[in-house]
Amino acid sequence: MTRVLDDTLYALLLFVVALVVVFLLMPLVITIGMAFDARDYLGNFPPRALSLQWFKHFFSDEFYMNGLTTSISVAVASTVLSTIIGLTAATALAEGRFGYKQALNTLFLSPLVVPSVVVGFALLLFFSKIGLYSGFLPLLGGHVIITLPYTIRVSLAGLVGIPRSVKEAALVLGANEWRAFFTVSLPLARTSIFAAAVFAFVFSMDDVAVSLFLSSVNTYTLPVAMVGMMRSHFDLSIAAAAVFMMVVMTTLMLCVDRLSGVNKILAGD
Amino acid sequence: MDTPSIVLELRNVVKSFGAITAVNGVSLTVVKGSIISLLGPSGCGKTTLLRIIAGFEDPDAGDVLLGSKNMVGMRPYERNVGLLFQDYALFPHMTVQKNVSYSLRHRGVDDAAAKKRTAEMLNLVGMSDFAGRYPQNLSGGQQQRVALGRALASNPELILLDEPLSALDAKLRLELRTELKRILKTAGSTAVVVTHDQEEAMTLGERVVVMEKGKIMQVGTPAQIYECPQTRFVAEFIGRSNWFGGTLGGKVGEHRELLCKGFATLLIPEPKGGHNVYDACIRPEFIEVRSRGQAAGENRGGVANTIHGVIKEMMYLGSELEFIIMLEGGQEIIVIERNSRSKSRQRGDLVTLSFMPSNLIVIGRE
Numbered sequence: 001m002t003r004v005l006d007d008t009l010y011a012l013l014l015f016v017v018a019l020v021v022v023f024l025l026m027p028l029v030i031t032i033g034m035a036f037d038a039r040d041y042l043g044n045f046p047p048r049a050l051s052l053q054w055f056k057h058f059f060s061d062e063f064y065m066n067g068l069t070t071s072i073s074v075a076v077a078s079t080v081l082s083t084i085i086g087l088t089a090a091t092a093l094a095e096g097r098f099g100y101k102q103a104l105n106t107l108f109l110s111p112l113v114v115p116s117v118v119v120g121f122a123l124l125l126f127f128s129k130i131g132l133y134s135g136f137l138p139l140l141g142g143h144v145i146i147t148l149p150y151t152i153r154v155s156l157a158g159l160v161g162i163p164r165s166v167k168e169a170a171l172v173l174g175a176n177e178w179r180a181f182f183t184v185s186l187p188l189a190r191t192s193i194f195a196a197a198v199f200a201f202v203f204s205m206d207d208v209a210v211s212l213f214l215s216s217v218n219t220y221t222l223p224v225a226m227v228g229m230m231r232s233h234f235d236l237s238i239a240a241a242a243v244f245m246m247v248v249m250t251t252l253m254l255c256v257d258r259l260s261g262v263n264k265i266l267a268g269d
Numbered sequence: 270m271d272t273p274s275i276v277l278e279l280r281n282v283v284k285s286f287g288a289i290t291a292v293n294g295v296s297l298t299v300v301k302g303s304i305i306s307l308l309g310p311s312g313c314g315k316t317t318l319l320r321i322i323a324g325f326e327d328p329d330a331g332d333v334l335l336g337s338k339n340m341v342g343m344r345p346y347e348r349n350v351g352l353l354f355q356d357y358a359l360f361p362h363m364t365v366q367k368n369v370s371y372s373l374r375h376r377g378v379d380d381a382a383a384k385k386r387t388a389e390m391l392n393l394v395g396m397s398d399f400a401g402r403y404p405q406n407l408s409g410g411q412q413q414r415v416a417l418g419r420a421l422a423s424n425p426e427l428i429l430l431d432e433p434l435s436a437l438d439a440k441l442r443l444e445l446r447t448e449l450k451r452i453l454k455t456a457g458s459t460a461v462v463v464t465h466d467q468e469e470a471m472t473l474g475e476r477v478v479v480m481e482k483g484k485i486m487q488v489g490t491p492a493q494i495y496e497c498p499q500t501r502f503v504a505e506f507i508g509r510s511n512w513f514g515g516t517l518g519g520k521v522g523e524h525r526e527l528l529c530k531g532f533a534t535l536l537i538p539e540p541k542g543g544h545n546v547y548d549a550c551i552r553p554e555f556i557e558v559r560s561r562g563q564a565a566g567e568n569r570g571g572v573a574n575t576i577h578g579v580i581k582e583m584m585y586l587g588s589e590l591e592f593i594i595m596l597e598g599g600q601e602i603i604v605i606e607r608n609s610r611s612k613s614r615q616r617g618d619l620v621t622l623s624f625m626p627s628n629l630i631v632i633g634r635e
Contacts, residue, residue, distance in 0.1 A: 163356065163358065165354045165355075165356055165358035166358045166359075166360065166361075168323075168325060168345070168352075168354070168358070169352070169354060169358040169359075169360070169419075170360075170371070171324075171325075171344070171345040171346050172323055172324070172325075172345045172346070172350060172351070172352045173346075173371050173372035173375060173419070173420075173423070174346045174349075174372045174375040174376040174423060175346055175371070175375040176344070176346050177344075179375060183371075184360060187362045188360075188361065188362060
């Protein structure tokens with residue numbers, strides 16, 4: 001009797017998992033399908049013929065390309081800054097000899113908890129207060145802030161994974177703390193640091209909420225351009241843009257996964 | 270004759286962590302070329318002492334002299350001390366060669382000299398053929414050798430070994446014990462071995478320092494520590510022991526009577542100190558076993574203590590037999606006999622035990 005119950009529950013479990021998979025994949029499948037639609041108007045799924053016209057449209061549209069250029073420059077700059085600042089903060093948290101480390105750690109991760117709309121609005125107020133209205137620098141600042149929790153977290157995971165004895169070995173063998181960091185800790189944490197950089201890049205490219213507040217007429221990111229496009233004249237170039245973003249992000253994430261395992265990093269150990 | 274120079278001197282070293290005093294007034298000198306063992310149970314302060322000598326911890330009070338320079342407040346890289354870590358702590362991203370030459374690169378040795386010294390060290394530890402390998406592709410014993418070569422490369426004034434053999438399996442441990450001693454002697458190193466394993470301490474160390482609760486209990490050669498422990502703690506910590514407690518009786522020849530309540534009067538060597546109650550200890554291998562009624566064997570002429578008992582448990586260990594014997598008073602003792610195949614003993618056999626008074630260790634009860 002109990003066996004029947006167990007089997008039924010197990011079947012139910014598989015069913016729920018299958019539902020979740022379908023629910024997660026359906027929107028992606030529809031978006032990808034529609035991006036290759038040969039029709040000129042927004043028709044029903046699935047498309048009857050395939051074409052690359054929406055991609056051509058996407059890559060030749062000045063509005064999109066301007067957004068893409070901004071997105072990439074902001075993402076590259078914020079990745080560099082966020083990785084360096086994140087590594088510095090993580091080193092302090094891993095090696096520092098001071099109190100309130102836990103509190104500091106929580107503070108560093110707080111942008112994860114605060115809704116990005118709030119961060120965006122607050123930053124808008126802050127930047128206009130100091131005379132920096134929208135534009136590249138505010139966008140960069142915003143993106144550094146939203147990517148920092150990831151770069152700190154991921155590089156910290158790499159640094160704390162280094163056995164204490166290995167770092168002590170470097171010291172007792174005659175390397176000062178500075179050299180021990182560069183010859184032992186840094187090389188041993190390099191995969192994590194690389195992963196941190198990729199995370200920063202991906203989350204910067206992906207952001208809408210903060211960018212929406214900090215964009216201007218001339219300086220806006222690709223996701224902001226997509227939102228704008230959706231409001232003004234909705235067509236399937238948005239799907240093409242989405243597919244393009246998806247391909248870039250997935251490729252990057254697969255790179256990191258190959259190197260160190262995204263799941264391991266997200267689980268935090 | 271010139272006296273050997275002192276490499277390490279600890280003067281009244283004290284170190285506390287919060288309410289716990291890990292090291293409580295330790296003074297010790299180590300002369301050039303000697304190997305000493307710091308032996309004690311976990312939490313006795315030996316590891317803290319090692320970390321103080323290496324420079325990872327600063328003592329709250331006292332001095333740490335290396336050569337004749339006071340090292341208190343000096344960082345680890347400002348001293349020339351080698352450390353063999355318990356987990357070896359090899360750099361996983363460097364080859365064996367790079368691991369061994371690490372200290373040379375950071376202590377400003379020029380490239381040619383460093384290369385020569387690295388080759389010498391790899392040869393000394395027998396790892397020349399593995400110079401290009403990464404640590405994760407080496408066995409535990411090989412990693413141990415590389416770690417030792419790395420620690421010795423900068424020719425440290427003193428080398429510290431933290432539980433050097435505990436991470437290895439039993440067979441490899443025996444092999445490396447001899448090898449470790451040979452390497453240290455060849456390199457002319459002055460070494461401090463920290464261990465909780467008495468066998469490791471006695472085989473590696475020419476002198477053994479027994480520690481408990483942050484204090485040194487006794488310093489001596491392995492034989493002195495084993496045969497003449499000065500406290501019950503040392504006697505019980507090193508080797509196995511059987512204890513008989515009693516009050517002093519009259520003098521019998523050169524011996525003294527110990528009146529053990531309930532089962533026997535033992536003859537003991539004349540004890541020191543004016544205590545009322547004494548504990549006498551006999552090591553299991555110093556007790557001779559014979560079947561009840563059988564005449565005493567080659568009893569080297571002297572007076573022997575004789576007690577009776579019955580075999581309660583028997584363990585066959587190959588080279589020796591271990592018995593738990595219940596004495597007439599109900600006390601149980603451990604006896605070890607060499608396996609000679611001619612004697613067959615069984616559980617329940619009545620036996621007579623004898624041991625020489627001179628083999629008894631007598632300690633006054635506080």
